[in-house]
Amino acid sequence: MPGPKHDVVSIADLAPALPSLLARADAMKRARQRGDLSRTRPGTNLAMIFEKASTRTRTSFEVAMNDLGGHALYMSSRDLQLGRGETIGDTARVLSRYVDAICYRAFKNADMRALAAGATVPVINALDDKEHPCQVVADLLTLYERWHGLFAGRTLAYIGDGNNVLNSLLIGSAIVGLTIVAATPAAYRPPAEVIASADQWAKRSGATVKLVDSPAEAARNADALYTDVWVSMGDEAEKEARETAFRGYQINQELLGLAKSGVWVLHDLPAHRGQEITDEVMDGPRAAIWDQAENRLHAQKAILEHLLPTRSG
Ligand code: CP
Numbered sequence: 001m002p003g004p005k006h007d008v009v010s011i012a013d014l015a016p017a018l019p020s021l022l023a024r025a026d027a028m029k030r031a032r033q034r035g036d037l038s039r040t041r042p043g044t045n046l047a048m049i050f051e052k053a054s055t056r057t058r059t060s061f062e063v064a065m066n067d068l069g070g071h072a073l074y075m076s077s078r079d080l081q082l083g084r085g086e087t088i089g090d091t092a093r094v095l096s097r098y099v100d101a102i103c104y105r106a107f108k109n110a111d112m113r114a115l116a117a118g119a120t121v122p123v124i125n126a127l128d129d130k131e132h133p134c135q136v137v138a139d140l141l142t143l144y145e146r147w148h149g150l151f152a153g154r155t156l157a158y159i160g161d162g163n164n165v166l167n168s169l170l171i172g173s174a175i176v177g178l179t180i181v182a183a184t185p186a187a188y189r190p191p192a193e194v195i196a197s198a199d200q201w202a203k204r205s206g207a208t209v210k211l212v213d214s215p216a217e218a219a220r221n222a223d224a225l226y227t228d229v230w231v232s233m234g235d236e237a238e239k240e241a242r243e244t245a246f247r248g249y250q251i252n253q254e255l256l257g258l259a260k261s262g263v264w265v266l267h268d269l270p271a272h273r274g275q276e277i278t279d280e281v282m283d284g285p286r287a288a289i290w291d292q293a294e295n296r297l298h299a300q301k302a303i304l305e306h307l308l309p310t311r312s313g
């Protein structure tokens with residue numbers, strides 16, 4: 001009998017497996033460069049429900065399923081009966097009869113949880129208003145390959161909004177033992193329960209989690225700098241207020257000068273050039289952003305391989 005299904009709603013759901021997932025993603029990346037696609041999950045199917053736009057997540061999940069020998073079915077929530085009022089629970093029950101896993105990009109974390117509760121197959125969070133766990137597996141992979149798998153003693157500084165990406169980054173960094181300092185305006189700090197969860201993981205791994213107001217304080221002597229948009233999908237009504245509140249929360253050449261000389265710059269993309277990051281930094285020699293985007297594919301393959309059943313083909 002199969003065990004209980006394994007959802008990835010939060011990055012914490014991957015906690016014990018995270019280091020081995022990074023090693024596996026790294027190995028599959030190198031295999032792919034040699035022409036070996038790692039066809040380890042033939043005959044599997046992934047349903048992909050998207051309520052919001054996506055370039056990277058959608059493409060990397062679809063290519064990942066192809067590589068593994070499986071198949072991905074992209075569904076805009078507007079085209080499903082979901083858009084006409086069928087419940088999330090009923091949708092989850094039905095899709096579970098066809099596919100081996102469901103990935104879901106949702107506006108609300110409550111809807112993500114409802115899908116996970118109704119589905120009898122694994123549900124993977126492809127971004128909601130609370131977390132973006134798959135992104136953070138790729139982010140950690142990008143640093144893992146630059147630091148030869150060693151996170152202990154390194155510091156990641158995040159500059160900007162206390163949003164879904166930061167929430168997953170705080171918890172994910174703490175799990176792997178990477179110290180994280182996040183600079184956000186006081187009104188845009190991550191929720192208390194996310195900070196508490198990150199603190200718990202950090203206690204076990206030996207990392208530190210710190211929240212500050214000042215971008216300069218966070219960036220000083222950092223090994224990596226990370227930023228994300230000031231206005232996330234779903235926050236558009238607050239655009240003006242946010243653009244005022246986040247002025248100064250920018251990764252630019254001056255901030256880069258405060259970090260270690262070997263610093264790497266990360267951004268999950270899409271970027272708003274000239275707001276949270278300058279062209280000079282994005283297009284400069286310290287940007288690991290394009291490898292980070294590529295790594296979504298290799299990270300996704302490791303996550304999918306971890307969750308999907310093995311079939312003979
Ligand atoms: N970083 C990320 O999730 O990008 P998309 O919105 O293009 O999927």
Ligand code: NVA
Pocket residue numbers: 127163164165228229231232233268269270
């Ligand atoms: N915080 C951003 C991430 C986009 C990938 C958003 O939610 O829009």
